Each structure stands twice: as structure tokens, then as C-alpha cells.
Amino acid sequence: MIIEEFIQKIEAEFSDMEQGILHSESVFREVMNWNSINALILIALVDTEYDVILTADDLRASSTINDLFTLVQSRIS
Amino acid sequence: MAIVNIEKVKITGLAACVPQFEYNNNDYDLIPPAERTLLINTIGVEKRRMAGSKITTSDMCQKAAEKLFSEMNISPSEIDLVIFVSQSRDYILPCTAIVLQNKMGIPMTSLAFDIPLGCSGYVYGLYIMGSMIQKGQLKKGLLLVGDISTMSTSYLDPSTFPLFGDSGTATVLEYDPNAEQIFFNLQSDGSGWEAISIPEGGTRNFPKEDSFILKEVMPGIKRNRFQLHLSGIDVFNFSLREVAPNIKVLLANISKDANDFDFYLFHQANKLMNETIRKKLKLAPEKVPYTLQKYGNTSCASIPLTMVSEIRNELQEKNLSLILSGFGVGLSWGSVAIKTDKIVCPEVIEYPNLGDKIPLFKITDNT
Numbered sequence: 001m002i003i004e005e006f007i008q009k010i011e012a013e014f015s016d017m018e019q020g021i022l023h024s025e026s027v028f029r030e031v032m033n034w035n036s037i038n039a040l041i042l043i044a045l046v047d048t049e050y051d052v053i054l055t056a057d058d059l060r061a062s063s064t065i066n067d068l069f070t071l072v073q074s075r076i077s
Numbered sequence: 078m079a080i081v082n083i084e085k086v087k088i089t090g091l092a093a094c095v096p097q098f099e100y101n102n103n104d105y106d107l108i109p110p111a112e113r114t115l116l117i118n119t120i121g122v123e124k125r126r127m128a129g130s131k132i133t134t135s136d137m138c139q140k141a142a143e144k145l146f147s148e149m150n151i152s153p154s155e156i157d158l159v160i161f162v163s164q165s166r167d168y169i170l171p172c173t174a175i176v177l178q179n180k181m182g183i184p185m186t187s188l189a190f191d192i193p194l195g196c197s198g199y200v201y202g203l204y205i206m207g208s209m210i211q212k213g214q215l216k217k218g219l220l221l222v223g224d225i226s227t228m229s230t231s232y233l234d235p236s237t238f239p240l241f242g243d244s245g246t247a248t249v250l251e252y253d254p255n256a257e258q259i260f261f262n263l264q265s266d267g268s269g270w271e272a273i274s275i276p277e278g279g280t281r282n283f284p285k286e287d288s289f290i291l292k293e294v295m296p297g298i299k300r301n302r303f304q305l306h307l308s309g310i311d312v313f314n315f316s317l318r319e320v321a322p323n324i325k326v327l328l329a330n331i332s333k334d335a336n337d338f339d340f341y342l343f344h345q346a347n348k349l350m351n352e353t354i355r356k357k358l359k360l361a362p363e364k365v366p367y368t369l370q371k372y373g374n375t376s377c378a379s380i381p382l383t384m385v386s387e388i389r390n391e392l393q394e395k396n397l398s399l400i401l402s403g404f405g406v407g408l409s410w411g412s413v414a415i416k417t418d419k420i421v422c423p424e425v426i427e428y429p430n431l432g433d434k435i436p437l438f439k440i441t442d443n444t
Contacts, residue, residue, distance in 0.1 A: 036310070040121060
């Protein structure tokens with residue numbers, strides 16, 4: 001799993017987001033027009049693609065796309 | 078492990094009732110229009126029905142049951158057993174099922190009680206009533222399942238207000254020595270009790286004067302302590318983690334494949350959640366009907382209401398193999414593999430608007 005692929009999947013899922021806008025150091029709450037529904041969309045995407053379930057605590061503990069990526073990568077069985 | 082089965086019992090009739098008053102989430106101006114659209118498209122709830130303060134869950138269940146009795150040509154005097162599954166009973170006590178026994182003309186020789194479960198309630202209700210009927214001593218049971226959840230949500234709480242609708246349903250279960258077996262997988266996890274809860278009003282936290290005061294519990298969310306609290310992400314996590322494995326274990330235990338079933342009726346809570354579960358189970362979209370868009374989350378009524386609303390013709394005309402799966406408040410969840418054999422199923426009934434003001438418009442900001 002590479003971070004570019006992770007970013008591509010997120011950009012594809014959030015269709016109103018401009019392609020290429022996300023980078024590993026992007027603060028996802030700022031870039032992604034963050035709200036509780038977008039949180040669910042992200043959780044569903046990560047579960048479907050990587051079989052990893054992000055919790056509310058996981059999201060609170062993460063700030064950048066790279067934080068999320070690292071977390072998901074550490075949990076992939 | 079609660080992997081259990083029932084013999085010699087079948088569903089013979091099913092009816093559902095909703096209030097006439099419809100609320101459209103496009104009108105929910107507490108949140109900006111773009112967010113409303115995102116909510117409607119993602120969670121899936123556009124319209125829902127609200128009972129107001131003059132119609133109770135039991136009124137809707139009774140209306141559904143009376144319609145069903147007339148279509149099935151059976152009399153209340155034939156009923157041996159009444160179970161009312163609901164979190165919105167008529168009175169703190171006694172049980173609503175007993176009140177209904179009298180109101181509906183069901184004999185005093187019947188037994189009647191309530192089960193206060195929510196999202197998982199229809200599946201649990203089928204198991205409990207089926208277990209009681211399968212010996213053949215009780216022949217005919219009336220399973221009344223429904224909720225008025227809109228009474229418990231705060232208009233100023235966008236994490237709950239747009240999600241729920243009201244409904245009451247009625248199912249007739251009968252003893253039949255030739256009925257196919259019904260298989261269940263039932264589970265509980267009380268560690269998650271707070272995720273969906275009403276904190277005050279019970280004996281743990283007696284009602285106090287300030288229980289009714291609206292408070293800002295987090296930015297943009299105001300509710301009082303008699304109103305529903307819902308931790309969306311926690312419930313979402315729970316459902317993604319538990320529902321598909323629960324169904325897979327059930328299927329493995331009865332040596333069935335996911336494709337052996339005609340329809341999967343999931344509790345209607347959240348389209349994104351149910352679609353994620355559907356993909357985990359590799360089910361075709363046409364096997365998974367939805368009523369979220371027109372009725373919202375109707376708590377324990379959502380499975381029977383979706384059956385009546387979406388697969389009524391198939392239920393009446395065909396023999397079907399179904400998986401029903403309810404999951405949520407408790408946390409409590411369960412699935413059932415059940416075959417139906419041309420059951421009586423009238424169209425969704427509307428309970429006429431009794432002319433009161435719907436409580437959502439009584440907004441008082443005490444902060």
C-alpha cells in the first residue's frame with residue numbers, strides 16, 4: 001500500500017473535491033470540508049478498501065492524511 | 078452462543094402503518110442547504126412520517142393489526158398471545174400489550190407483555206414469540222412492533238432530528254406442524270449502551286427539574302436529558318464491525334450461501350452503512366430493499382415496514398427465503414433466516430393526521 005493510492009481513493013470518493021488537492025501533509029479537516037457525514041464517508045471507504053475500521057478516537061488523534069495512512073497501514077492484517 | 082432455531086411456526090400475515098404527516102429533510106433549515114443535500118444523499122433519509130402528540134405507537138400497531146385481521150378473515154378471539162415490541166410505550170406502566178388486549182377484544186385467556194427493544198426488536202420479537210408458539214399450546218400470536226422516535230429527538234440536534242420516522246406494524250405468527258425451520262443468530266454488547274441512549278427518566282437517573290432544559294452539549298447540538306443521544310461514529314463502527322460477521326456465522330451454521338436468499342431486509346438506519354454491509358456480503362443491490370428515503374429510521378418497525386412497502390407483491394405471491402437483520406440500540410443485534418409462504422400483506426396504511434401541531438415546532442431555547 002502506498003500513500004499515493006490512498007490519496008487517489010479519497011479524492012475519488014469525495015467527488016466534489018478537486019483532484020490533486022490532497023497531499024500527505026494536508027490537514028484533512030481543513031481540506032475536506034469536514035463534517036460528521038464526511039467522517040462516515042471516510043470510515044466507510046477505508047473499511048471497504050482496506051478492511052480497517054477507523055474509530056472516533058482514531059480520527060481525533062489524526063491531523064494529516066499521512067497520519068491516517070500510517071494508522072491504516074499499521075492495522076492492515 | 079445464541080444461534081437458535083424454531084420449528085413449526087410461520088408468518089401468515091404482515092401489515093404496517095405510518096402517520097399521514099410527512100416531514101421533508103430539505104426543509105430542515107437548521108443546517109445549510111449543501112449539508113442537507115449531503116445528508117439526504119449519504120444517510121439516505123429524505124422524507125419521514127411524524128406522529129405528533131395525539132397518535133401513539135400502539136394506535137398505529139392496532140390499526141395495522143385490525144386491517145390485517147380483516148384481510149386474513151380472522152377474529153381477535155383467535156389470538157392466544159400478544160407481544161408489543163417498542164421503546165415508546167403508552168404508559169410507564171402497565172405494559173401496552175395488556176392495554177391492547179382489552180382494546181382489541183383479544184380474550185382474557187391470552188398472555189400479553191412488552192419487549193422494550195429498538196433496532197433489533199423485530200428479529201428478537203420473532204424469536205421470542207416463535208419460541209412460545211412452537212410447542213403448539215399457543216396457536217396464534219400477534220406481534221406488534223413499532224416506535225415513535227420523533228418524540229425523543231431535539232429539533233436543535235442535527236445528529237438525531239433528521240434521521241427518524243414513526244411507524245407501527247403487526248405480524249401474525251401461527252403454529253403449523255409443516256412449517257420450515259427458522260434460524261437466528263442473536264447478540265448483545267452492553268459495553269456500548271451509551272452510544273444510543275436517553276440518559277434520564279429511568280431509575281438510574283430520576284427525572285429532575287433541569288431534565289427538561291435544553292443544553293448545548295457540543296457546538297451546534299442542543300437537547301435536554303429526556304431526548305435521544307446518538308454517537309453516530311460509534312454506531313457506524315459497531316454496525317460495520319458486527320453485522321456482516323453475524324450474518325456470515327448464521328449462514329455457515331445452516332450451510333447456506335449468501336446467494337440462497339431472495340432478499341435481505343436490513344434495519345433502516347443509514348444508507349452508507351447498509352451499502353457498506355451489502356458490499357461486505359457481496360449482495361446484488363436488487364436484493365437489498367430500502368425505505369430510508371421515504372420513511373427514515375423507524376426503529377424496530379423498519380424491517381417489517383420495508384417488507385410491506387418494498388416486497389409486498391413478492392410476499393403475497395411467492396415463496397421467499399429471507400434474511401432479516403436488525404442492529405443498534407443496546408447494543409443489540411440479530412439476524413434471522415426465514416422462509417415465507419404467500420403471506421397476507423396489505424399495502425402500507427396511513428394513520429390520519431389528528432390535527433395537532435407537530436411537536437418539532439415547539440422550539441424553546443433555554444440556554
